[in-house]
Amino acid sequence: MSTKPVLLIFIDWFSPGYKAGGPIASCLNFIHLMKKDYSLYVFTSDTDLGETEPYKNIIAGKWIEAESNDFMIYYAETRKPVLKQIREGVAAVKPDFIYLNHLFSPKFVVYPLWLKWKGFIKCKLVVCPRGALYESALAVKPYKKMPFMKLFRWMGIHKKIRFHATSEREQKAILDYFPGSEVLVADDLPNTKQPVFKTTQKTPGVLKCIFIARIHPIKNLLFLLSALSPVKSGIQLTIIGPVEDEMYWEKCKAVLSALPANIHAHYAGAMPNHALLPVLQDHHLFILPTKGENFGHAIFESLLLGRPVLISDQTPWLHLKEMQVGWDLPLDQPADFAAAIETAAGWDQFTFDQWSRCAWQYAKKFIENPDLKRDYLQLFS
Numbered sequence: 001m002s003t004k005p006v007l008l009i010f011i012d013w014f015s016p017g018y019k020a021g022g023p024i025a026s027c028l029n030f031i032h033l034m035k036k037d038y039s040l041y042v043f044t045s046d047t048d049l050g051e052t053e054p055y056k057n058i059i060a061g062k063w064i065e066a067e068s069n070d071f072m073i074y075y076a077e078t079r080k081p082v083l084k085q086i087r088e089g090v091a092a093v094k095p096d097f098i099y100l101n102h103l104f105s106p107k108f109v110v111y112p113l114w115l116k117w118k119g120f121i122k123c124k125l126v127v128c129p130r131g132a133l134y135e136s137a138l139a140v141k142p143y144k145k146m147p148f149m150k151l152f153r154w155m156g157i158h159k160k161i162r163f164h165a166t167s168e169r170e171q172k173a174i175l176d177y178f179p180g181s182e183v184l185v186a187d188d189l190p191n192t193k194q195p196v197f198k199t200t201q202k203t204p205g206v207l208k209c210i211f212i213a214r215i216h217p218i219k220n221l222l223f224l225l226s227a228l229s230p231v232k233s234g235i236q237l238t239i240i241g242p243v244e245d246e247m248y249w250e251k252c253k254a255v256l257s258a259l260p261a262n263i264h265a266h267y268a269g270a271m272p273n274h275a276l277l278p279v280l281q282d283h284h285l286f287i288l289p290t291k292g293e294n295f296g297h298a299i300f301e302s303l304l305l306g307r308p309v310l311i312s313d314q315t316p317w318l319h320l321k322e323m324q325v326g327w328d329l330p331l332d333q334p335a336d337f338a339a340a341i342e343t344a345a346g347w348d349q350f351t352f353d354q355w356s357r358c359a360w361q362y363a364k365k366f367i368e369n370p371d372l373k374r375d376y377l378q379l380f381s
Helices: 022-034 082-093 106-118 142-155 168-177 221-228 246-256 273-281 297-304 334-345 349-367 371-379
Strands: 006-010 039-045 063-065 072-076 097-101 124-128 162-165 182-185 206-212 234-240 263-267 285-288 309-312 326-329
Touching (some): 006 022, 063 082, 106 124, 221 234, 221 334, 234 334, 273 297, 297 349
Parallel strands (some): 039 072, 097 124, 206 285, 234 263
């Protein structure tokens, strides 16, 4: 029988799902890091983001061993009372620690917090907002989020838990809304399996760009399409990600249809993470003018493969140009995005390889940081 502490993780969507993007990647990387020190249990839903049909070939409604044998997993049957399953799941596992991802999930965050407040949950509880308290995130459906914030403060929930901030910026956001809270900082966990560096053919005047994100206003695809319009070089743009906002996607399609002849854009739909590597390696530049990222796993995956990035300054990845890793630019200067694209399009093979190797080395240095695991162990102590 294992003597390791028991750590129960709540997350709305998990593997084999992939449409929720970054949080799933974070959780998988978290499990990989912590499995030697904790007995891990994951409680999630049996349906992917935006889907109505449960995953095929899974066993739902009971604790089962994951295929990797690293942890136990419970796929809650969404067609049955989920709150009852949560109560029973906590009672069965008897965790020493509970780890909540995000902040406004009614079932997978708010309900466990209520159980903690009522005294049903006795163990230590750690909450990772994952960027939910940034202004850009709170601006989306504030009429739903602000009542939760007021309720949390009124109930004093923040005094009964520990917050996990993935950056000093997020730490400040947490303390702004929940003064006096206990907040520990530990960088978000990236994929640490870096492949060998591999280049791709680069011809001056031609640039293959890729956008990987949910089709949602916060990811800012419409901004990118508008920024592309004045570009004179030959641009090939691949768009990958699930459509989460249909009205926003209709606006994007209207701009796509009006792009000049030198810009060719292709929407490839949603794609599971394991299929992205060869697609990313076939492109020259990853672009994401996001309104806000807590980490940006797609950004880091691009760097991990040795592909420069063009992103907004609303992510943790800053001062990239001076390291020849890419650009992080303010969103109030769309012309700067167009200029960066023109610059990258003008690269010859030597210059592209130089920037690509810098990106690969930058990611390598990040994943070799020995402080990462120490910071996470402190979260659950």
